[in-house]
Amino acid sequence: MAGHVTSSAYGLHRVVEPAGVLPQQAWRLSSDPRLSPDEVLVDVSRLNLDAASYRQLREQHGSPEAVRRAVLEIVETRGKMHNPVTGSGGMLLGTVREVGPESPLGLRVGDRIATLVSLTLTPLRIEDGLADWSGEGEQVPCRGTAVLFGRSIAATLPADLPEELALSVLDVCGAPALTDRVVRSAGPAPSVLVLGGGGKSGSLSLAAARRAGAERLVALVPTEREADDVLSAGLADEVVIADARDPLAVADAVGTPVDVTVVCVDVPGCEHGAVLATADGGTIVFFSMATSFPAAALGAEGLAADVRMLIGNGYVPGHAEFAIDLIRSEPGVRELFERRERHTSRT
Amino acid sequence: MAGHVTSSAYGLHRVVEPAGVLPQQAWRLSSDPRLSPDEVLVDVSRLNLDAASYRQLREQHGSPEAVRRAVLEIVETRGKMHNPVTGSGGMLLGTVREVGPESPLGLRVGDRIATLVSLTLTPLRIEDGLADWSGEGEQVPCRGTAVLFGRSIAATLPADLPEELALSVLDVCGAPALTDRVVRSAGPAPSVLVLGGGGKSGSLSLAAARRAGAERLVALVPTEREADDVLSAGLADEVVIADARDPLAVADAVGTPVDVTVVCVDVPGCEHGAVLATADGGTIVFFSMATSFPAAALGAEGLAADVRMLIGNGYVPGHAEFAIDLIRSEPGVRELFERRERHTSRT
Numbered sequence A, B: 001m002a003g004h005v006t007s008s009a010y011g012l013h014r015v016v017e018p019a020g021v022l023p024q025q026a027w028r029l030s031s032d033p034r035l036s037p038d039e040v041l042v043d044v045s046r047l048n049l050d051a052a053s054y055r056q057l058r059e060q061h062g063s064p065e066a067v068r069r070a071v072l073e074i075v076e077t078r079g080k081m082h083n084p085v086t087g088s089g090g091m092l093l094g095t096v097r098e099v100g101p102e103s104p105l106g107l108r109v110g111d112r113i114a115t116l117v118s119l120t121l122t123p124l125r126i127e128d129g130l131a132d133w134s135g136e137g138e139q140v141p142c143r144g145t146a147v148l149f150g151r152s153i154a155a156t157l158p159a160d161l162p163e164e165l166a167l168s169v170l171d172v173c174g175a176p177a178l179t180d181r182v183v184r185s186a187g188p189a190p191s192v193l194v195l196g197g198g199g200k201s202g203s204l205s206l207a208a209a210r211r212a213g214a215e216r217l218v219a220l221v222p223t224e225r226e227a228d229d230v231l232s233a234g235l236a237d238e239v240v241i242a243d244a245r246d247p248l249a250v251a252d253a254v255g256t257p258v259d260v261t262v263v264c265v266d267v268p269g270c271e272h273g274a275v276l277a278t279a280d281g282g283t284i285v286f287f288s289m290a291t292s293f294p295a296a297a298l299g300a301e302g303l304a305a306d307v308r309m310l311i312g313n314g315y316v317p318g319h320a321e322f323a324i325d326l327i328r329s330e331p332g333v334r335e336l337f338e339r340r341e342r343h344t345s346r347t
Helices: A051-061 A064-078 A163-170 A174-184 A200-211 A224-232 A247-254 A271-277 A293-302 A319-329 A331-343 B051-061 B064-078 B163-170 B174-184 B200-211 B224-233 B247-254 B271-277 B293-302 B319-329 B331-343
Strands: A015-017 A040-049 A090-099 A112-115 A124-126 A139-148 A154-156 A192-195 A217-221 A238-241 A258-263 A278-286 A308-311 B015-017 B040-049 B090-099 B112-115 B124-126 B139-148 B154-156 B192-195 B217-221 B238-241 B258-263 B278-286 B308-311
Touching (some): A040 A051, A064 A124, A090 A139, A090 A163, A154 A319, A174 A200, A174 A258, A192 A200, A200 A258, A200 A319, A200 A331, A217 A247, A238 A247, A271 A293, A308 B293, A319 A331, B090 B139, B090 B163, B154 B319, B163 B200, B163 B319, B174 B200, B174 B258, B174 B319, B192 B271, B200 B217, B200 B224, B200 B258, B200 B331, B217 B224, B224 B238, B224 B331, B238 B247, B258 B271, B271 B293, B293 B308, B319 B331
Parallel strands (some): A192 A217, B192 B217, B192 B258, B217 B238, B278 B308
Antiparallel strands (some): A040 A090, A112 A154, A308 B308, B124 B139
């Protein structure tokens, strides 16, 4: 167990308004590039806007040019790219320019990195007026600076992987790391089900579960095409097709309930199916941000199901390295990621 | 691990509309008092409406008499007391009239019981037109019948406790049972924090944590009065006063982070405080229905906190007996419950 952490490690000294809240809750941060001793300064090269945030900005502002101006104005006003309507941000890519003498992050000047904490808590200053961005799409070429705190998380981009692929993997890297931990603690040779096994976090979780010793490994996917993809990638022992929002269809498709269920389907209403598919004494890990807390809690109670339900914490120490290692060493996962990029399917 | 459960144990055969969903999701259930072999028939004496549901009905319908008619019409239309606006139900009190030969619930004819699954999935027929109810308040005297499934949960009311007190305890009995389990698995003599330690689920969780071997036991409460109550009941080693929605105030008040945090505060916005107050490697159990899944998941990630976060499942085998035993054997808890009834404070 760690002891106390100084409050500046959370970036409290960067909060301008209102006083006394955490950076994520703040309306405005200071993006001053002069560092505290435990901070890191990054030369930003690209912002990766959260999909929900970009969609909202397009709907509100209409033209790409108006979206471009809106992003500039948000960052100017708030000192961070924190969409005030959706509450979401995204991540950024850049190169380390300066490392404070007390930074615990282990970064070196010149490292090419991606941030793994949200833009909603990352001090950001844009210096090129986003001149290289048309306002189209979530990828925003950008020159400027960002600040990482002592408790921030950033991953060094691997030199041997295409940047797009590495970003795709880092975006969901919490899921395989937590799956690994849960499957290892579930007793010898547990059975594991991944709802949404054909997606990004789902395929990584399948590979992690296999490596952690899962015996019966089941992937549930919505379509024949995804089923074929997962089967041909060799990621699961069984692939079943069902609508994850239909609890009885899920239970029928899975058959004997499993010891561990990992929920990676990004649509609401998958809680009861996960409960029915999981054996008494088993564990469910919810990674989907569409998970409803009351639906999960009341669903398990209503079904008298003695299951342990975990909120998928996006942070597990070593999660970025773990996910990158999976994509390097498991050809089936990489194949699935690259196929998805070609399909431009939803992630 | 249990094997398959027949689908009738979930009451699927009682679903009239739409076909193929679980009873809780159904628009209409059959409340026919003729039983399947694994069902139990209950003579209902009182409905205990969910507070949110009653409030909504009062706001929509105005007069008590109109609320009375609305409840009758919902039960008539849906075959269950499932408020279509709030989605919530409540629980009921009654006496077992008939036990199917294959019922696994262990109930006997004549047992006085409370249901621990929601009215939103309990087939209900009202036979007295709610003639004894004025439409005022959440307690509804009622004659009629209800059906329990194989997988339903009901608790026998203890003969040695006032019915009101027993109901209060049973309403939150999942919290102490899960707290017991989590604290026991947290290693030797863990430190435990209960946010909302002065409330019903909070005080039971404090008593459960103490009994499970907690070494440093901290209660966080919002007011001096609650602090005095918890202190004089002897339920915690330390009682601190802070607004649970203010993460920094919570962290300051608690000091050294704890191994286990139990969240029993029924207001939104307590996720980040719980994360900050919990040591790396520790566990948070969220019992509050006001918990936001994304706030918890993104909050822990944004703070790079390696904490395990559990959704408080309201069902743990033996939870009712465990909670009743706590109230019987821990005078401090009972004192707090009875004081709350006198205060008529919020629960």
